[in-house]
Amino acid sequence: MTNDNKRSGSTFDRRHLLQAGLAAAFAAPLGALGAQAFAPRGIAPGVDLSEFPLCRTASDAPALTGAPRKLKLSWNAGAVCLAPVPVAIEHGFFQKHNLDVELVNYSGSTDQLLEAIATGKSDAGLGMALRWLKPLEQGFDVKIAAGTHGGCMRVLSRTDSGVSKLADLKGKIVAVGDLAGPDKNFFSIQLAKLGIDPVRDVDWRAYPGNLLNVAVEKGEVQAFLSSDPLAYLWLKDTQYKEVASNLDGEYREKSCCILGLRGSLVREEPQVARAITQALLDAAMFTSQNSAVAAKSFQPYAPKAATLADIEGMVRYHTHHHHPVGDVLKRELKAYADDLKSVQVFKPSTDTAKFAERIYVDVFAV
Numbered sequence: 001m002t003n004d005n006k007r008s009g010s011t012f013d014r015r016h017l018l019q020a021g022l023a024a025a026f027a028a029p030l031g032a033l034g035a036q037a038f039a040p041r042g043i044a045p046g047v048d049l050s051e052f053p054l055c056r057t058a059s060d061a062p063a064l065t066g067a068p069r070k071l072k073l074s075w076n077a078g079a080v081c082l083a084p085v086p087v088a089i090e091h092g093f094f095q096k097h098n099l100d101v102e103l104v105n106y107s108g109s110t111d112q113l114l115e116a117i118a119t120g121k122s123d124a125g126l127g128m129a130l131r132w133l134k135p136l137e138q139g140f141d142v143k144i145a146a147g148t149h150g151g152c153m154r155v156l157s158r159t160d161s162g163v164s165k166l167a168d169l170k171g172k173i174v175a176v177g178d179l180a181g182p183d184k185n186f187f188s189i190q191l192a193k194l195g196i197d198p199v200r201d202v203d204w205r206a207y208p209g210n211l212l213n214v215a216v217e218k219g220e221v222q223a224f225l226s227s228d229p230l231a232y233l234w235l236k237d238t239q240y241k242e243v244a245s246n247l248d249g250e251y252r253e254k255s256c257c258i259l260g261l262r263g264s265l266v267r268e269e270p271q272v273a274r275a276i277t278q279a280l281l282d283a284a285m286f287t288s289q290n291s292a293v294a295a296k297s298f299q300p301y302a303p304k305a306a307t308l309a310d311i312e313g314m315v316r317y318h319t320h321h322h323h324p325v326g327d328v329l330k331r332e333l334k335a336y337a338d339d340l341k342s343v344q345v346f347k348p349s350t351d352t353a354k355f356a357e358r359i360y361v362d363v364f365a366v
Contacts (some may be wrong), residue, residue, distance in 0.1 A: 074125035077105040083298040088283035097275040116176035130182035139262035143361035147255025175224035177209035288320040
């Protein structure tokens with residue numbers, strides 16, 4: 001299935017998600033970047049809400065009053081799936097909600113990131129659900145306010161290999177950038193659903209993320225896991241093919257990346273928590289509707305090998321129209337927790353319904 005077919009095959013959009021519920025690597029060491037590092041082009045003229053009619057009430061909520069509220073937002077500046085973040089600054093979405101947001105490029109461990117958010121060193125952060133959920137089981141004071149998109153992870157192999165579908169990984173050696181990474185967790189879950197034991201039936205080998213393709217070229221592995229922008233750029237070479245992605249099957253309509261907020265921010269300043277969430281969702285909708293504009297906003301963070309057309313292709317591939325909140329988000333979090341139990345990442349005793357209830361927040365219910 002082509003990328004465009006995956007996108008056009010969507011049967012749900014934010015309208016459906018809000019009716020049900022409201023009634024994100026390639027790290028570029030850019031350090032900390034504040035909003036002042038950008039030249040905003042003024043308040044965005046808005047998003048075409050005809051596509052998402054139930055967004056209008058939330059999006060048109062009164063902005064915070066007084067001086068712009070300063071916030072720190074942690075992100076991985078090299079993750080092209082987070083293109084809505086520079087869009088939100090460059091096109092005035094944070095400004096519209098009276099926010100002065102400083103971007104912090106965070107490349108440390110997930111535990112360190114969640115601790116930074118929980119302790120107020122950062123006010124919010126963006127990351128991958130399958131990387132965050134296990135650490136959140138430990139009780140960090142971080143609340144998940146929204147999913148942001150789907151489509152970050154892929155399985156690649158050589159075109160001439162015998163690997164053409166996920167089930168073909170049984171008995172194979174597969175290269176990964178991180179043995180505890182979200183892509184390994186995700187595809188392990190999918191293998192388990194196919195009746196393949198991801199621990200005994202697949203030999204996972206760790207390699208540096210930017211050398212995964214070298215491992216398959218040397219014949220040391222038969223496939224490898226990667227995410228955009230590297231995966232997308234490697235697929236431009238005809239010697240590689242995509243075997244599977246996290247937009248296959250039921251996961252086409254699930255978010256892989258999430259927005260987490262400092263728990264004390266949610267409790268003490270719920271309108272601020274709502275404002276930053278809405279600004280990012282507005283920017284995600286804008287990105288979905290204006291892929292070329294969004295690509296240009298993200299271009300300063302992209303690898304030099306990526307052309308503007310490449311970035312636009314990646315932006316279109318990622319499902320920025322899908323960003324669940326409320327009950328829909330809670331159900332997705334529970335489903336992922338159930339999946340992680342199935343591959344022994346979560347403890348068998350974990351009550352996934354209570355877990356999802358504890359870690360999520362509906363900022364639009366205030």
